[in-house]
Amino acid sequence: MLDKAFKEKLxxxxxxxxxxxxxxxxxxxxxxxxxxxxxxxxxxxxxxSTEDVQAIVKLCRxxxxxxxxxxxxxxxxxxxxxxxxxxxxxxxxMDQILELDEENLTLTVQPGVVTQKICEYVEARGFxxxxxxxxxxxxxxxxxxxxxxxxxxxxxxGVTRDYVLGLTVVLANGDxxxxxxxLAKDVAGYxxxxxxxxxxxxxxxxxxxxxxxxxxxxxxxxMLSVYESMDDAAETVSAIIAAKIIPATLEFLDRATIEVxxxxxxxxxxxxxxxxxxxxxxxDPEVVKRDIQQIADICRxxxxxxxxxxxxxxxxxxxxxxxRTALSACARKRPTTILEDATVPRSKVADMVKAINRxxxxxxxxxxxxxxxxxxxxxxxxxxxxxxxxxxxxxEKAFQEIFATAIELGGTITGEHGVGAMKAPxxxxxxxxxxxxxxxxxxxxxxPDNLLNPGKLFVPDHANSVGTGNPASxxxxxxxxxMKK
Amino acid sequence: MSRVTTDAERNAIQQAFRxxxxxxxxLNCMRCxxxxxxxxxxxxxxxxxxxxxxxIALMKGVYxxxxxxxxxxGRQLDLCLGCRACETACxxxxxxxxxxxxxxxxxxxxxxxxxxxxxxxxxxxKDLFPNQKRMRQVTGLVRLYQKSGLKKxxxxxxxxxxxxxxxxxxxxxxPEIPDAKAxxxxxxxxxxxxxxQPSAAETATTHANIATNExxxxxxxxxxxxxxxxxxxxxLMDTMFLKTNEATLKLLQLSGCxxxxxPDQACCGALHGHSGEAAxxxxxxxxxxxxxxxxxxxxxxxxxxxCGAYLIDYAHLLADDPEWSERAxxxxxxxxxxxxxxxxxxxxxxxxxSLPNQVVTFQDSCHLRNVMQTATAPRRLLQAIDGITYRELxxxxxxxxxxxxxxxxxxxxxxxxxxxxxxxxxxxxxxxIVTANPGCLLQMKFGIKRHGLESKxxxxxxxxxxxxxxxxx
Numbered sequence: 001m002l003d004k005a006f007k008e009k010l011x012x013x014x015x016x017x018x019x020x021x022x023x024x025x026x027x028x029x030x031x032x033x034x035x036x037x038x039x040x041x042x043x044x045x046x047x048x049s050t051e052d053v054q055a056i057v058k059l060c061r062x063x064x065x066x067x068x069x070x071x072x073x074x075x076x077x078x079x080x081x082x083x084x085x086x087x088x089x090x091x092x093x094m095d096q097i098l099e100l101d102e103e104n105l106t107l108t109v110q111p112g113v114v115t116q117k118i119c120e121y122v123e124a125r126g127f128x129x130x131x132x133x134x135x136x137x138x139x140x141x142x143x144x145x146x147x148x149x150x151x152x153x154x155x156x157x158g159v160t161r162d163y164v165l166g167l168t169v170v171l172a173n174g175d176x177x178x179x180x181x182x183l184a185k186d187v188a189g190y191x192x193x194x195x196x197x198x199x200x201x202x203x204x205x206x207x208x209x210x211x212x213x214x215x216x217x218x219x220x221x222x223m224l225s226v227y228e229s230m231d232d233a234a235e236t237v238s239a240i241i242a243a244k245i246i247p248a249t250l251e252f253l254d255r256a257t258i259e260v261x262x263x264x265x266x267x268x269x270x271x272x273x274x275x276x277x278x279x280x281x282x283x284d285p286e287v288v289k290r291d292i293q294q295i296a297d298i299c300r301x302x303x304x305x306x307x308x309x310x311x312x313x314x315x316x317x318x319x320x321x322x323x324r325t326a327l328s329a330c331a332r333k334r335p336t337t338i339l340e341d342a343t344v345p346r347s348k349v350a351d352m353v354k355a356i357n358r359x360x361x362x363x364x365x366x367x368x369x370x371x372x373x374x375x376x377x378x379x380x381x382x383x384x385x386x387x388x389x390x391x392x393x394x395x396e397k398a399f400q401e402i403f404a405t406a407i408e409l410g411g412t413i414t415g416e417h418g419v420g421a422m423k424a425p426x427x428x429x430x431x432x433x434x435x436x437x438x439x440x441x442x443x444x445x446x447x448p449d450n451l452l453n454p455g456k457l458f459v460p461d462h463a464n465s466v467g468t469g470n471p472a473s474x475x476x477x478x479x480x481x482x483m484k485k
Numbered sequence: 486m487s488r489v490t491t492d493a494e495r496n497a498i499q500q501a502f503r504x505x506x507x508x509x510x511x512l513n514c515m516r517c518x519x520x521x522x523x524x525x526x527x528x529x530x531x532x533x534x535x536x537x538x539x540x541i542a543l544m545k546g547v548y549x550x551x552x553x554x555x556x557x558x559g560r561q562l563d564l565c566l567g568c569r570a571c572e573t574a575c576x577x578x579x580x581x582x583x584x585x586x587x588x589x590x591x592x593x594x595x596x597x598x599x600x601x602x603x604x605x606x607x608x609x610x611k612d613l614f615p616n617q618k619r620m621r622q623v624t625g626l627v628r629l630y631q632k633s634g635l636k637k638x639x640x641x642x643x644x645x646x647x648x649x650x651x652x653x654x655x656x657x658x659x660p661e662i663p664d665a666k667a668x669x670x671x672x673x674x675x676x677x678x679x680x681x682q683p684s685a686a687e688t689a690t691t692h693a694n695i696a697t698n699e700x701x702x703x704x705x706x707x708x709x710x711x712x713x714x715x716x717x718x719x720x721l722m723d724t725m726f727l728k729t730n731e732a733t734l735k736l737l738q739l740s741g742c743x744x745x746x747x748p749d750q751a752c753c754g755a756l757h758g759h760s761g762e763a764a765x766x767x768x769x770x771x772x773x774x775x776x777x778x779x780x781x782x783x784x785x786x787x788x789x790x791x792c793g794a795y796l797i798d799y800a801h802l803l804a805d806d807p808e809w810s811e812r813a814x815x816x817x818x819x820x821x822x823x824x825x826x827x828x829x830x831x832x833x834x835x836x837x838x839s840l841p842n843q844v845v846t847f848q849d850s851c852h853l854r855n856v857m858q859t860a861t862a863p864r865r866l867l868q869a870i871d872g873i874t875y876r877e878l879x880x881x882x883x884x885x886x887x888x889x890x891x892x893x894x895x896x897x898x899x900x901x902x903x904x905x906x907x908x909x910x911x912x913x914x915x916x917x918i919v920t921a922n923p924g925c926l927l928q929m930k931f932g933i934k935r936h937g938l939e940s941k942x943x944x945x946x947x948x949x950x951x952x953x954x955x956x957x958x
Contacts, residue, residue: 022557023557024555027543028532329577330577331576335513336515
């Protein structure tokens with residue numbers, strides 16, 4: 001519950017109905033999609049405009065209260081979990097598409113628009129917005145921008161960062177910052193747009209965005225390649241890239257993932273296969289046909305048991321939709337699913353897949369592996385049970401080893417899910433002391449009181465957590481907050 | 486009408502949560518949020534607490550003891566329609582419906598109620614629905630109201646306006662109640678009807694004879710039925726919607742089914758279960774299992790998605806009762822919707838269906854779709870009718886707001902949902918909205934009336950439309 005005077009001031013800004021601090025709402029905004037993290041905010045506030053956000057941020061600064069922006073809470077690194085309490089800013093009311101500029105190929109949106117709505121809106125008008133995170137049906141564009149979300153089409157089209165041209169941001173001191181614009185070129189000073197994209201709500205709060213649109217591909221083809229061995233599938237991925245073909249989508253699913261996805265989606269996936277690749281190419285019909293042909297040849301050459309092309313658009317759509325449910329479908333097997341998104345250079349995908357299998361065996365864990373293989377972005381997902389302390393300790397160790405391996409292979413600890421609270425202890429592994437110092441300098445310059453989404457990205461050295469329900473850190477914190485509130 | 490929860494009740498409710506809720510199921514929700522866009526109350530409110538993910542977090546909070554139960558939580562669980570669209574959307578396979586029902590039962594059993602609430606609950610759950618004779622008497626009163634001129638009088642004098650809008654409109658759209666004799670004298674066994682029927686490929690001119698059963702040669706061959714089935718009549722379907730039950734039986738007969746209708750069957754108990762009256766629901770479940778297991782039928786046909794879904798859930802309802810769990814599982818495995826049974830019996834191969842040219846759409850019954858997993862069968866049947874243009878309704882899989890008696894208890898939410906639904910209906914302007922459950926049927930009629938579309942379209946049960954298409958009349 002909020003202090004009465006504080007609450008009244010918040011209500012004066014956004015109206016009585018848009019400040020919620022009942023126990024019910026504290027619980028509902030205490031989590032995101034990251035296992036093991038839960039912490040009650042003091043209140044949830046629903047701003048209606050940039051000015052509302054500005055007034056709230058100023059007030060929170062006065063009250064020394066953290067502000068945590070939140071879209072739909074599909075975050076996978078505990079980025080939207082209010083680990084230090086404070087005010088959750090929820091953008092459900094700011095959910096308008098403001099302008100489609102057909103001449104400049106841009107779309108101006110508020111942060112609360114659901115990503116899929118953007119895709120459908122522009123596609124109905126003959127444009128294309130490529131970033132398509134698996135949660136696109138639920139996630140908001142504000143969340144995508146703050147996390148720099150990827151997706152299935154990332155291989156060819158890039159990620160959210162590549163489609164953000166300009167932002168309106170409320171800074172920690174209450175200033176309203178406008179970055180970029182409807183410009184194809186703009187080198188006026190530091191690239192603050194790129195600084196903000198992927199900053200996980202720690203540097204500022206996005207209240208408006210100008211997105212880049214592209215012309216839609218005139219045609220596409222979707223293909224399923226089936227393997228008896230995981231290594232064959234992984235090697236195919238590297239071979240396709242080495243052949244200088246960039247498909248729009250190149251997804252990898254191992255047997256355990258195929259089973260759970262098929263169990264849910266019933267799209268006819270071969271559940272007895274060791275691995276499949278889901279491949280899509282788009283573009284001019286002749287090019288698509290030629291590429292798919294070539295890819296099919298490469299698949300066969302690398303041991304594919306069968307290579308099939310989707311016969312209808314519906315069939316293709318069903319396959320891709322099924323793939324998007326992979327993470328959640330894994331929860332069919334065990335109560336707790338913990339996924340990571342360690343990413344390696346594309347040429348190292350096969351090495352990484354092998355390493356994951358070796359690590360799973362070493363720590364006697366069930367790990368489903370799927371992901372955007374073409375990006376080198378894999379999602380090893382441990383199926384476990386938070387109640388099993390012994391197993392959770394092994395999970396922690398396994399993930400540490402996966403991260404270490406990824407970095408050894410020239411990769412990173414997170415490709416698209418963000419650092420958040422979950423991977424904060426490992427950020428240093430990737431960027432080193434100078435990296436941490438540089439990032440902290442930026443953070444301190446923009447948010448000296450550490451009130452914007454505190455507890456994310458940076459943590460004290462002793463913390464220990466990859467979100468394994470993390471016996472050492474977050475749950476204790478959670479329990480304390482839960483009890484305190 | 487409910488009172489504030491006391492501390493003692495809070496503790497008792499938390500204890501009951503620990504006993505009744507399945508911890509694995511609570512943990513299985515990994516909070517991905519895939520359920521959000523499927524949830525009608527989330528669609529309407531955009532409130533996380535009004536989503537399945539939010540409600541599970543609330544249940545888990547009380548279960549874990551991290552939060553104390555309070556009336557906000559109770560209200561939030563009550564606001565759920567129980568449509569279970571979240572289960573269809575959930576890749577993790579969380580059985581939300583079971584969690585919700587157990588939570589409601591934990592609350593209901595441990596919270597003292599006002600005298601008024603107690604009286605209403607006793608009347609509904611103990612005296613009326615479990616007792617088919619009383620159901621007939623009460624619906625008989627509605628008939629009296631309709632036939633005696635009272636209805637006209639109430640409407641003409643404006644006396645009707647003392648009722649809230651939903652009830653006021655509802656009373657005007659109820660079907661004409663059959664007379665007491667018709668409701669009393671129900672068949673217990675029906676032989677299949679074999680008609681020397683021209684195949685679907687032949688012309689449409691001769692099949693008009695079938696419905697009258699007079700000119701077409703008929704063969705009542707009970708020895709060789711295509712299938713032996715039992716029919717679950719349903720308390721509302723067998724009184725207020727008797728005509729639809731008769732159409733259902735006729736369709737089954739025409740498909741070659743021999744039908745058994747045990748007279749000792751009872752209300753399915755859905756209303757009890759959804760309202761936290763688990764004990765009453767179990768009693769009814771046992772009565773039904775006993776009534777049907779005597780018959781040598783591996784198919785029990787229902788024509789109401791709400792009932793069918795609850796019958797399928799008997800296996801869950803009685804899972805912890807050693808004497809009944811196996812019998813319940815066997816019973817549940819027999820439950821099938823009319824549309825599936827018709828397709829299995831080759832109904833489409835046997836008959837050529839036709840109707841005058843018209844646009845038809847189908848509004849899913851949530852429980853038929855999300856619990857019985859039947860969504861394509863009714864559409865296949867409708868699309869097979871010559872003369873109709875089938876148009877899919879946007880958000881046909883989103884609840885219409887009926888949800889049992891929800892529309893009477895949560896008028897604002899239910900009205901919001903039907904208004905949204907009618908918005909989509911207006912985009913395709915069908916002549917007929919087909920449904921597969923009495924609650925949905927009444928709610929769609931309500932929506933049509935509320936939006937002044939009575940002269941443009943009607944809502945019908947799929948059995949009635951199908952029989953009409955066989956007869957061609």
